[in-house]
Amino acid sequence: MACVACGKELTAYAKFCRHCGATQALSAALRLDPRRTSTWIGIAELAAQRDPNTTAASLALLIAYEWSTAKEKAIAYYTAQSEKAANSQLKTAYKQALTRVGGTQ
Numbered sequence: 001m002a003c004v005a006c007g008k009e010l011t012a013y014a015k016f017c018r019h020c021g022a023t024q025a026l027s028a029a030l031r032l033d034p035r036r037t038s039t040w041i042g043i044a045e046l047a048a049q050r051d052p053n054t055t056a057a058s059l060a061l062l063i064a065y066e067w068s069t070a071k072e073k074a075i076a077y078y079t080a081q082s083e084k085a086a087n088s089q090l091k092t093a094y095k096q097a098l099t100r101v102g103g104t105q
C-alpha cells in the first residue's frame with residue numbers, strides 16, 4: 001500500500017509511514033469499510049491539501065456522493081462547502097463534484 005501523505009510504498013497495514021511519519025488512518029478506514037462517505041470526504045480533503053490540481057479531490061467527493069444514502073443532504077453539504085471550505089482548492093473540488101452530480105453550482 002502507498003502512504004496517504006507522501007505516496008511512498010509501505011508494508012501492508014502499516015499504521016505510520018516510515019518515510020514521513022504520517023498516520024495511515026484514512027487507508028485503514030477505507031479497508032474497514034470503503035462505502036463510508038466520511039472516509040471519502042477525508043480523502044478528498046487530504047487530496048485538496050496535497051495537490052493544486054483538484055481532480056483527485058473532486059473524484060473522491062463523487063465516490064462519497066455515490067455511497068451516500070441521502071443524496072439531497074450530500075448536495076446541501078457540498079453546496080455549503082463550496083462556499084466555506086477551509087481552502088480554495090477544496091472549494092473548487094466541491095464545485096466540480098456538484099457540477100458532475102447535477103447540483104446547483
Ligand SMILES: [Zn+2]
Pocket residue numbers: 003004005006007008017018019020021022
Ligand atoms: Zn509517507
